[in-house]
Amino acid sequence: MKDFIISHPMGELRIYHEPTKAFLSTQTGKISLCDGNFYITNRSLSEYRSWERFPKDFIFDCNKQYVESGGGLSQLMSILTNNFNLKNRPIAIDPFNISLIIELLELGLENGLSFKKTYRNEIRVYLERANLLLDDTKVKFYNTTLSEAVDNNPELVHCADFLIDVAGASMYSMETYNNYRYKILK
Protein backbone atom coordinates (compact mmCIF):
# COMPACT_ATOMS: atom_id res chain seq x y z
CA MET A 1 0.00 0.00 0.00
CA LYS A 2 1.44 3.38 -0.99
CA ASP A 3 1.51 6.05 1.65
CA PHE A 4 3.24 8.78 -0.23
CA ILE A 5 4.85 9.51 -3.61
CA ILE A 6 7.00 12.34 -4.83
CA SER A 7 7.04 12.28 -8.59
CA HIS A 8 9.77 14.29 -10.19
CA PRO A 9 10.20 14.70 -13.97
CA MET A 10 13.34 12.57 -13.67
CA GLY A 11 12.60 10.14 -10.86
CA GLU A 12 10.50 9.35 -7.84
CA LEU A 13 10.43 8.63 -4.16
CA ARG A 14 7.74 6.35 -2.78
CA ILE A 15 6.98 5.40 0.74
CA TYR A 16 5.04 2.22 1.30
CA HIS A 17 2.91 1.62 4.29
CA GLU A 18 3.49 -2.11 4.00
CA PRO A 19 6.22 -4.15 2.35
CA THR A 20 5.51 -5.07 -1.25
CA LYS A 21 7.40 -7.03 -3.82
CA ALA A 22 6.77 -4.43 -6.49
CA PHE A 23 10.09 -2.71 -5.94
CA LEU A 24 13.47 -4.11 -5.19
CA SER A 25 14.07 -1.80 -2.30
CA THR A 26 11.05 -2.97 -0.39
CA GLN A 27 12.83 -6.19 0.45
CA THR A 28 14.74 -4.03 2.85
CA GLY A 29 12.77 -0.93 3.61
CA LYS A 30 9.67 1.05 3.06
CA ILE A 31 11.30 3.67 0.92
CA SER A 32 11.75 3.25 -2.81
CA LEU A 33 13.88 5.65 -4.80
CA CYS A 34 14.31 5.75 -8.55
CA ASP A 35 16.49 8.12 -10.56
CA GLY A 36 14.80 7.27 -13.86
CA ASN A 37 17.38 4.58 -14.67
CA PHE A 38 17.96 2.58 -11.50
CA TYR A 39 16.21 1.70 -8.28
CA ILE A 40 18.47 2.90 -5.52
CA THR A 41 18.20 0.64 -2.50
CA ASN A 42 19.60 0.86 1.01
CA ARG A 43 20.50 -2.55 2.45
CA SER A 44 22.14 -2.82 5.84
CA LEU A 45 25.39 -4.64 6.52
CA SER A 46 23.53 -7.57 8.08
CA GLU A 47 21.44 -7.88 4.93
CA TYR A 48 24.68 -7.79 2.94
CA ARG A 49 26.17 -10.60 5.00
CA SER A 50 23.25 -12.84 4.17
CA TRP A 51 23.65 -12.16 0.43
CA GLU A 52 24.74 -15.32 -1.35
CA ARG A 53 27.67 -13.75 -3.20
CA PHE A 54 28.89 -11.50 -0.37
CA PRO A 55 32.63 -12.21 0.05
CA LYS A 56 32.87 -15.12 2.49
CA ASP A 57 36.27 -13.90 3.68
CA PHE A 58 35.07 -10.35 4.39
CA ILE A 59 36.67 -8.83 7.50
CA PHE A 60 37.16 -5.32 8.81
CA ASP A 61 40.83 -4.45 8.68
CA CYS A 62 42.07 -0.86 8.67
CA ASN A 63 44.85 -1.76 6.25
CA LYS A 64 42.59 -3.17 3.55
CA GLN A 65 41.22 -1.32 0.54
CA TYR A 66 37.45 -1.71 0.30
CA VAL A 67 35.60 -1.04 -2.95
CA GLU A 68 31.84 -1.15 -3.31
CA SER A 69 30.23 -1.21 -6.72
CA GLY A 70 26.54 -0.39 -7.03
CA GLY A 71 26.26 0.40 -3.36
CA GLY A 72 23.41 2.86 -3.83
CA LEU A 73 22.44 4.01 -0.35
CA SER A 74 23.65 0.91 1.47
CA GLN A 75 25.05 1.10 4.99
CA LEU A 76 28.53 -0.16 4.13
CA MET A 77 30.33 3.15 3.50
CA SER A 78 29.00 4.72 6.69
CA ILE A 79 30.14 1.71 8.75
CA LEU A 80 33.58 1.77 7.17
CA THR A 81 34.07 5.51 7.63
CA ASN A 82 32.43 5.94 11.05
CA ASN A 83 33.72 2.85 12.84
CA PHE A 84 37.19 2.30 11.46
CA ASN A 85 40.30 4.38 11.09
CA LEU A 86 41.05 3.16 7.59
CA LYS A 87 44.45 3.70 6.05
CA ASN A 88 42.84 4.23 2.63
CA ARG A 89 39.50 5.89 1.99
CA PRO A 90 36.94 3.31 0.85
CA ILE A 91 35.99 3.55 -2.81
CA ALA A 92 32.38 3.68 -4.01
CA ILE A 93 31.45 3.24 -7.66
CA ASP A 94 27.87 3.89 -8.75
CA PRO A 95 26.35 5.70 -11.75
CA PHE A 96 23.15 6.81 -10.03
CA ASN A 97 22.02 10.40 -10.27
CA ILE A 98 23.08 11.35 -6.77
CA SER A 99 22.02 15.00 -6.92
CA LEU A 100 18.52 13.95 -8.00
CA ILE A 101 18.32 11.38 -5.21
CA ILE A 102 19.40 14.00 -2.65
CA GLU A 103 16.78 16.37 -4.04
CA LEU A 104 14.07 13.71 -3.78
CA LEU A 105 15.03 12.88 -0.21
CA GLU A 106 15.03 16.57 0.74
CA LEU A 107 11.63 17.00 -0.89
CA GLY A 108 10.45 13.98 1.08
CA LEU A 109 11.54 15.59 4.33
CA GLU A 110 10.05 18.98 3.44
CA ASN A 111 6.73 17.56 2.32
CA GLY A 112 6.56 14.75 4.75
CA LEU A 113 6.25 16.54 8.04
CA SER A 114 3.11 14.61 8.83
CA PHE A 115 4.82 11.27 8.21
CA LYS A 116 5.43 8.82 10.92
CA LYS A 117 8.67 9.64 12.71
CA THR A 118 10.25 6.39 11.51
CA TYR A 119 9.91 7.46 7.86
CA ARG A 120 11.43 10.83 8.54
CA ASN A 121 14.31 9.22 10.40
CA GLU A 122 14.84 6.77 7.57
CA ILE A 123 14.96 9.59 5.03
CA ARG A 124 17.52 11.40 7.18
CA VAL A 125 19.70 8.29 7.32
CA TYR A 126 19.64 7.96 3.52
CA LEU A 127 20.43 11.65 3.11
CA GLU A 128 23.45 11.19 5.36
CA ARG A 129 24.58 8.20 3.31
CA ALA A 130 24.20 10.12 0.05
CA ASN A 131 26.08 13.14 1.41
CA LEU A 132 28.83 10.85 2.69
CA LEU A 133 29.48 9.70 -0.87
CA LEU A 134 30.05 13.34 -1.81
CA ASP A 135 32.49 13.91 1.06
CA ASP A 136 35.81 13.48 -0.68
CA THR A 137 37.71 13.48 2.61
CA LYS A 138 35.94 10.25 3.64
CA VAL A 139 34.99 8.34 0.50
CA LYS A 140 36.45 8.24 -2.98
CA PHE A 141 33.34 8.21 -5.12
CA TYR A 142 33.30 7.43 -8.84
CA ASN A 143 29.88 8.45 -10.10
CA THR A 144 29.89 6.05 -13.05
CA THR A 145 29.58 2.37 -13.88
CA LEU A 146 32.13 -0.19 -12.67
CA SER A 147 33.48 -0.76 -16.17
CA GLU A 148 33.83 2.94 -17.03
CA ALA A 149 35.42 3.70 -13.67
CA VAL A 150 38.10 1.02 -14.16
CA ASP A 151 38.66 1.82 -17.84
CA ASN A 152 39.12 5.54 -17.19
CA ASN A 153 40.98 5.50 -13.88
CA PRO A 154 44.17 3.45 -13.93
CA GLU A 155 44.56 3.85 -10.15
CA LEU A 156 41.60 1.47 -9.76
CA VAL A 157 43.31 -1.42 -11.53
CA HIS A 158 44.26 -4.09 -8.97
CA CYS A 159 43.63 -1.70 -6.09
CA ALA A 160 41.05 -3.63 -4.06
CA ASP A 161 41.40 -6.18 -1.28
CA PHE A 162 37.62 -6.53 -1.19
CA LEU A 163 35.06 -5.78 -3.90
CA ILE A 164 31.54 -5.75 -2.55
CA ASP A 165 28.68 -5.79 -5.02
CA VAL A 166 25.24 -6.62 -3.69
CA ALA A 167 22.69 -6.32 -6.49
CA GLY A 168 24.87 -3.62 -8.03
CA ALA A 169 26.83 -3.91 -11.29
CA SER A 170 26.51 -7.70 -11.02
CA MET A 171 22.74 -7.46 -11.25
CA TYR A 172 22.86 -5.73 -14.62
CA SER A 173 25.55 -7.83 -16.35
CA MET A 174 27.26 -10.69 -14.56
CA GLU A 175 29.69 -11.18 -17.44
CA THR A 176 30.88 -7.55 -17.37
CA TYR A 177 30.99 -7.65 -13.59
CA ASN A 178 33.19 -10.75 -13.56
CA ASN A 179 35.60 -9.24 -16.11
CA TYR A 180 35.99 -6.06 -14.09
CA ARG A 181 36.12 -7.85 -10.78
CA TYR A 182 39.38 -9.44 -11.88
CA LYS A 183 40.71 -6.06 -13.04
CA ILE A 184 39.95 -4.28 -9.79
CA LEU A 185 40.97 -6.95 -7.26
CA LYS A 186 44.62 -7.20 -6.22
Ligand SMILES: C[S@@+](CC[C@H](N)C(=O)[O-])C[C@H]1O[C@@H](n2cnc3c(N)ncnc32)[C@H](O)[C@@H]1O
Ligand atom coordinates in the same frame (compact mmCIF):
# COMPACT_ATOMS: atom_id res chain seq x y z
C1 LIG B 1 19.27 -2.42 -6.51
S1 LIG B 1 20.43 -1.16 -6.14
C2 LIG B 1 21.48 -2.00 -4.96
C3 LIG B 1 22.05 -1.01 -3.95
C4 LIG B 1 22.73 -1.63 -2.74
N1 LIG B 1 23.83 -2.47 -3.16
C5 LIG B 1 21.76 -2.42 -1.92
O1 LIG B 1 21.83 -3.66 -1.94
O2 LIG B 1 20.90 -1.85 -1.26
C6 LIG B 1 21.40 -1.23 -7.65
C7 LIG B 1 22.52 -0.21 -7.64
O3 LIG B 1 23.45 -0.56 -8.68
C8 LIG B 1 23.83 0.62 -9.34
N2 LIG B 1 24.35 0.24 -10.68
C9 LIG B 1 23.65 -0.04 -11.79
N3 LIG B 1 24.47 -0.38 -12.81
C10 LIG B 1 25.74 -0.31 -12.32
C11 LIG B 1 27.03 -0.55 -12.88
N4 LIG B 1 27.18 -0.95 -14.16
N5 LIG B 1 28.12 -0.35 -12.10
C12 LIG B 1 27.97 0.03 -10.80
N6 LIG B 1 26.77 0.24 -10.21
C13 LIG B 1 25.66 0.08 -10.96
C14 LIG B 1 22.55 1.45 -9.34
O4 LIG B 1 22.79 2.81 -9.56
C15 LIG B 1 22.02 1.19 -7.94
O5 LIG B 1 22.54 2.08 -6.99
